[in-house]
Amino acid sequence: MPLPLGFTGAWLDRADQLRTNAAAFAAAITDPRARCLRLDGIDFVPGEGGGLSWEAIDPADDRALMLLGIDDSGAPHFVREAPAGVQVDARSRTVMRLLPLLSGADAALYGGARSLVDWHARHRFCAVCGSPTALFRGGWGRRCDACHAEHFPRVDPVVIMLAEFEDRVLVGRQGGFPPGFFSALAGFVEPGESLEEAVARELWEEAGIRVSDVSYVASQPWPFPSSLMIGCRAVAHDAALTLDTTEIEAAMWVDRADVRAALGGDIGAPFMAPPPLAIARYLLEDWAEI
Numbered sequence: 001m002p003l004p005l006g007f008t009g010a011w012l013d014r015a016d017q018l019r020t021n022a023a024a025f026a027a028a029i030t031d032p033r034a035r036c037l038r039l040d041g042i043d044f045v046p047g048e049g050g051g052l053s054w055e056a057i058d059p060a061d062d063r064a065l066m067l068l069g070i071d072d073s074g075a076p077h078f079v080r081e082a083p084a085g086v087q088v089d090a091r092s093r094t095v096m097r098l099l100p101l102l103s104g105a106d107a108a109l110y111g112g113a114r115s116l117v118d119w120h121a122r123h124r125f126c127a128v129c130g131s132p133t134a135l136f137r138g139g140w141g142r143r144c145d146a147c148h149a150e151h152f153p154r155v156d157p158v159v160i161m162l163a164e165f166e167d168r169v170l171v172g173r174q175g176g177f178p179p180g181f182f183s184a185l186a187g188f189v190e191p192g193e194s195l196e197e198a199v200a201r202e203l204w205e206e207a208g209i210r211v212s213d214v215s216y217v218a219s220q221p222w223p224f225p226s227s228l229m230i231g232c233r234a235v236a237h238d239a240a241l242t243l244d245t246t247e248i249e250a251a252m253w254v255d256r257a258d259v260r261a262a263l264g265g266d267i268g269a270p271f272m273a274p275p276p277l278a279i280a281r282y283l284l285e286d287w288a289e290i
Contacts, residue, residue, distance in 0.1 A: 005220040006277030010108035012069030012077055019067060019138030029057060029065060033075035037068065037113055042088050043095040044110050050101035052110060066116055066139025068109065079113040081135070082121045090118035090225030099277060107277065111223035116140075118225045119153045127151065156227045159198045160186035162283050163211055165236040165253065169287055170207060171271060172243075172251035182262075182271035184280040185248070186229070199232050207251055208242025211235060217286060220279040229279045233287070259288040 018024050028034060035054035038045040047053035057065070057078070065078040082088050095114075099107055116139065123142055126133050131146035142151045162184050163170040171182040187202035189195065196214040203211050211234035220229045241251055254262075254270060261269035263284060274280040 004104055004108075005218060005279055005282055006104070007108050007111035007221045007223060009105045010069075010112060011105040012071055012109060014069045015067065015076070018070070018076070019140050025067065025138050028067065028070075028076040029078070031076055033073070035075065035077050036065065037077065037079040037110070039079065039113075039117065041086070042082065042090055042092075042114055042117055044098065044102075044114075046098060046101050052102065052106050064120075064135045064139065066113075066120070066135065068113055068116075078139075079117060081139075082117055084124075086121070088118055088121040090114065090223075093224060096275075108221075111221055115155075115221070115223040115226035116153060118223075123151055154226065155221075157189040157195075157198075158186055158222070158227045158229050159189060159195055159202060159232055160184050160229050160279060160283070161199045161203065161214075161232040161234055162287055163203050163207070163209060163234050163236045164287070165239045168239075168253040168255050169259070169284075170203075170209070170236070170241075170251055170253055171284075172207065172248045173271075174247065175249045177249075178272065180272040181274075182250075182252070182254075183274045183278070184231075184283050185251075186280075189230075195230055195232065199234050203234065203236075206244050206247050208240070208244075210237045212237070217283060218279065220282075222279075231279045231283050233283075256288050259284050263288065 018028055034057050036057055038053045038055055045053050063080040065080055068077045068079055070076050124133060126144035126149055128149040129147040131144050133142035133144050136143045172185050173182045185206055189198040199214045200211050203209050213235040215233050217231040217233060219231060222229045239253055243251055258270050262271050262273040
């Protein structure tokens, strides 16, 4: 990849050795260099001139701290769990208007913190026995004191793909997309299937096309709330489409000139392209050889 994808390239060492050492973790919290990421609910609070903002550890705040990592100087960086009883809407994308304020590395760090805070907010009780759980392993897990079950943050794999037929690729849109906006098709990987099988199934279910020769392109974390987008290409057997209109409002085949016009923001382009942070844009740029 010539450039890092959105939400990749965080600048902290994740410092797994501190997660598993209770004494070292406690020492990191009291380190005078320690900093905590400022959040408004689950959205970041922009610093002066943009970027993330950090504050000293407040000993009066009794919310649990989760270790994000250490910087090159050894200073530990944390994020706090959401206040008890506060509803966290991790699927809300209101933060999208703020993300252009962040560097790529800051966006990656924030994305991980956002997903972690959301996971803890939704897993306060044990999935085995229903008892309350508590943070452990530096905030990268929860443990049940009643049945001793351990739970860890999950990542949901999603395939996102461009089907290609005779030097054209398929783009589609959902009903909630902005007018004129089209993107690559995507769907969650289901239990018991490979990535290649998921790509083929999703394209068949959503667009009614059969594909083969599935190939991997790149991947990207997507913190809304905690997906791993796995970018692929596939070769379609024909161009006839049968859309599942409960999932896809419209779809069309576009050639390289169409894609380049959309990526360039041309007013006459046949569709509006995905934003720079999205792997769908990278897939289109890679295919169009931009």
